[in-house]
Amino acid sequence: MSSDIVLSAGVRANLLQLQKTSDLITDTQTKLATGKRVNTALDNPVNFFTAQGLQNRAGDLSNLLDSMSSAFNTIQAANNGITSITKLVQSAQALVSQAQQTSDLTVRSNLASQFGQIMGQIDQLASDSGFNGINLLDKNNSADLTVTLNERGTSSVTISAVDFSSNGLAINNAQNNWGGAADITAASTDLTNALITLRSQAQAFGSNLTTVQVRQDFTKAMINTLQSGADSLTLADSNEEGANLLALQTRQQLSTTALSLASQASQAVLRLFQ
Numbered sequence: 001m002s003s004d005i006v007l008s009a010g011v012r013a014n015l016l017q018l019q020k021t022s023d024l025i026t027d028t029q030t031k032l033a034t035g036k037r038v039n040t041a042l043d044n045p046v047n048f049f050t051a052q053g054l055q056n057r058a059g060d061l062s063n064l065l066d067s068m069s070s071a072f073n074t075i076q077a078a079n080n081g082i083t084s085i086t087k088l089v090q091s092a093q094a095l096v097s098q099a100q101q102t103s104d105l106t107v108r109s110n111l112a113s114q115f116g117q118i119m120g121q122i123d124q125l126a127s128d129s130g131f132n133g134i135n136l137l138d139k140n141n142s143a144d145l146t147v148t149l150n151e152r153g154t155s156s157v158t159i160s161a162v163d164f165s166s167n168g169l170a171i172n173n174a175q176n177n178w179g180g181a182a183d184i185t186a187a188s189t190d191l192t193n194a195l196i197t198l199r200s201q202a203q204a205f206g207s208n209l210t211t212v213q214v215r216q217d218f219t220k221a222m223i224n225t226l227q228s229g230a231d232s233l234t235l236a237d238s239n240e241e242g243a244n245l246l247a248l249q250t251r252q253q254l255s256t257t258a259l260s261l262a263s264q265a266s267q268a269v270l271r272l273f274q
Contacts, residue, residue: 081129112174
């Protein structure tokens, strides 16, 4: 003989209401735990996939931003190298000026020796002005720098490496220990031309730095915009969800009480037939 349990309409309704409330509480607790009101495509497919696309692009731009930051530092390192080399060239000019003011061959020879030491320092500075494996002042041992400016790779700028060693700047060693006036004049001309080259390249690097900096700032702003857009589609309001949770917990308590009362009423009816 069947012994199925028959629930009254009131008990059944309260059970269904209690189950629905329990599901809503679980959902609300998940939102509070993750901080998101859209955690899966089932919650809201349009918002979920739109936010995912925005986040993916923000991630691509973040990787690009790291690359631009490295490029900026590479250009800055080269620019710093130019600044230091320029100071050395100016020091060499001071030696040339001293040599032009004396006819003492011993003094000229000593000045020429100091000039040679400065040329060595210029060579060392040029070889030490790299960053992350790229040295824009050492063309013979380094590649050019290409900076990608957008995530599609359709916009970029290439900065060509130069040779800013003493040879690359066409500064000859002190000829004949500056024994003749023509040798000193030749050195003076070399240094003047070298300064013109250095200043011109410094301006070019400055323009490159500005370009990369502008794109960095733009990319950072775009990343923030994309992330804000994604957040607006998926993030939960913790205050609102907290209030919802409290209301649902109160409803759950009331449903539990109502279920208990309905069950007691059913039992009371059954006792009348015993």
